[in-house]
Amino acid sequence: MSDQTTTQMMRAGLNLIGQALTIFDADLRLSVANRRYQEMFGLPDHIVEIGTDFADTIRYLASRGDYGEIADLEEFVVSRTEQARAFEPHYMERQRSNGQWISVEGSPLRTGGWVAVYTDITQIKQQESLLRSEGAKLEADLFNRSEELAETNRSLAATIATLEETKRDLTEAEARARMTSEMTPAHIAHVDRDQRYTYSNRKLSEVIGSQPRSIIGLTAREALGDEAYNQLKSKFESAFAGEPSVTEVDLQDATRRVRVALTPDVAPDGTNNGAYVLSMDITAEAQARAALTQTRKRELAAQLTSGLAHDFANLLTVILGLQSKLERIENLPDTAKDAIATTKAAALRGGELLDRLSDVSARRDLSISAVSIDTLFEDISNLAHAALPDTITFDTENQGIESAVMLDHGFVQDGLLNLVLNARDAIGEAGEIHLTARLRGTTWIEFIVTDTGSGFTNEALQSALDPFFTTKKDEGSGLGLTMAYDFAQMSGGRVRIKNRPEVGAEVTIQLPLRFGTQTTDPGMVLLVEDREDLRLQTREMLREMGHSVIEADNAEEALTLAQIPGVSHVLTDIMLGDGMNGFEMAQELLTAGHNMPVIMMTGLPVDDPIHQQASAQFPLLRKPFAGPQLAEKFHEVHA
Structure with missing residues (x-):
């Protein structure tokens, strides 16, 4: 079959379809056009001839009004021609000036140019218009319903936005509250009626020490341990009965002091849901409080005794002066000489007692410095050995305190030396005295003096720290242990006395632990x-x-x-x-x-x-x- 025959057959087939079709080549000249193309647009024969320039087609259609009113025809033709040269796939619908609606679908060819298909969609558009007019009433009702629904939706959206904002505020507030709770240097918790923890800020181990960090679900006894729980059991019961309380307890053999506040968790209907717990380590506060209390006692004692001591010293001076005059009288009987000697000795003893009382009551500020325990013990050993007989052995033991400790060297030395001399008097002729230094946790340093003497009597265990109490009769002032106790209290510490299980006594001075640094650079x-x-x-x-x-x-x-x-x-x-x-x-x-x-x-x-x-x-x-x-x-x- 020849190419001409094939072309005639293709042209005949294209003329039979109901859509208009055109193909323009790369030079923008008409290559193919079917009969429907000429009929749809009412084109003259010279416009549909093969080889017609695309610009001539646009010019003809525009001059006839197919594109509406155009101010500058040639400028419009040039613009549409340039768009055609950069042809891209497209679909569009437009209404001609005669009211006809057509759709235009174009696609570029690989060899250049493009093919375009034009479809008459006037009836489709009329049907759409009819459907719109028939559905106007329904659309109006639907529109009204839509407006109502839209208003409801807007109101709901505003409510949701408010709820979301409130939720964000609550979340932020909860986060801030939790952060504050976690940063608070105290244990904050809640226990239910079964005494089980429902909340904890994980600070219990820092307050009480050596307790589990996570205690949610544990009972109070399991979380606190027997030592703390036994002291707080009655307070928990009172909180569950609706009675709040604040109490202080000593833990770990009195090396740590803790303040605990229990607040009942009472619902609006009166139901008790448990208790809130606030616990704080107040060891340092207790130390400072004890030191301040002792300082105030000393100031009061100084005020009460200063005038009395002055007058008493004047009386003793008069007595000693009169006794000296009596001694110079000749031919005194022996009994009178003995009485004079006894009176003088008593007056001198009274003077010594005034000096000791002045040491206790007079204001003396602590002179704190970094002290080496080994050096301190060496000084005390030198002083003690000079005052001890050869039949009494004295030794010291530093249990691992290598760093310097912040202490008043003079006060500590005087206090410990007083205890050593008391132990010497309790031992008698022969025995042993031992001085030990050790740490108790991270808050205390302890100095312990033990001896192999007869130990404290029951009366001494009750009153040994009281001023003027003595078991030495006329030989003791009763102020040795009082001075050690006074120094310990001023430092925020304490003194404990007891008898050893087998033989002898034990006195412990417990002082706040503060490490220091010694500087030895020469100058x-x-x-x-x-x-x-x-x-x-x-x-x-x-x-x-x-x-x-x-x-x-x-x-x-x-x-x-x-x-x-x-x-x-x-x-x-x-x-x-x-x-x-x-x-x-x-x-x-x-x-x-x-x-x-x-x-x-x-x-x-x-x-x-x-x-x-x-x-x-x-x-x-x-x-x-x-x-x-x-x-x-x-x-x-x-x-």
Whole structure:
């Protein structure tokens, strides 16, 4: 079959379809058009001839009004021609000027150009219009219903938005409350009527110690342990009966003190759903409270006894003076001499008692510094061995305390030495005394003195810490243990006494544990002391500490020597003879811009005005002192 025959057959077939069809080539010239194309658009013969330019077709249709009103025909033709050159697949529907509706579907060819199919959809559009008019009433009802539903939906949406915002606020508030609860340095919890925990902020182990971190579902006894629960059992029962309570309990052998508040969880209808629990570790607070209480007691005692002691001292002075006059009378009978000697001894004993009472009641601030336990024990051993007979052995034991501890060296040493001497008196001729230092948890350091004496009597166990109580009759002042107790209370600690299971007594001083750091870096010390013998002794102590020393015996010379480069410390006595005193010299150094530490030495009484002025501004070392006390004062300056 020839190509011409094939072409005629294809043309005949295209003319039979009910849609218009055109094909334009890559040069935008008509290649194929069926009869329906000419009929649909009413085109003249020269427009449907093969080879007709696309621009001529557009110009003809536009001039006839197929595209509506056009301001510039040629510009419109150029624009549509450029769009055709960048042809893309498309489908569109448009209404001609004669009211006819046609759909246009175009698709590009691989060889260039495109094929377009035009369909008359006028009847379809008329049917759609008819359906719209028939459904107008239904649409109106539906529209009204839709409006009502839309309004309801808008109201519901607003309600949902409000609920969502409230939910977010509640979630944020709950998160903040939980975070606050977790950050609070206390245990916050809730227990139900069965005493089972329903909520906990996981702080129980920090407050009580060594308890499980997760306690939800555990009973109070399981979570708290027997020691704590047995002390709180009645408080839980009271809370379930509707009675709130706040109580303090001692745990872990009194090394930890905890405050517990129980608040009933009562519903609006009166039903008790359990209790809220707030627990806080107040060990440090209890220590400070005990120290403050003891300080107030001391101040009150000082106020009550100061006037009495002064008058009593005057009376003793009169008695001693009269007894001295009686002693000078000649030919006194022996009985009178004995009475005079006894009276003098009693008066002197009264003077000693006044001194001890003054030590207890007089105000003395703690001088806290970093103290090595080994060094402390060495000092106490030296002092104790000088006061103990050879038949009594004395030893010390430091149970692993390697770091320096913040203590008042003088107070601790005096207190422990008093206990050692009490143990010596209780032992008698021969026996053993043992001094131990150990840690109790992370809050306490304990000093324990044990002996192989006869132990405490029942009366002593009740009253040994009371002032003036003694079992030594006329030989004891009854203030030895009281001084140790007073020091412990001032420090926020406590004293416990008991008899050992087999033989002897045991006294424990428990003090708050604070670790410190000792500084031993040597420097150049300017030593200012007007007494040559004291200057010599102090110079040797400083050199043993590793310092180099330059000396002055008056303030004027010291001010000159302070200009020497490298002076790291000034150690000066307050009283320096004639001229400027040590306190005034130190103030001159500060005024001149010197910033090296200044340490004062003095033997003045605490109530002396110069002593009070100096101690308020500079570290102060009381005379007499030994090497360790001097070293501790230097450590205190650097702490």
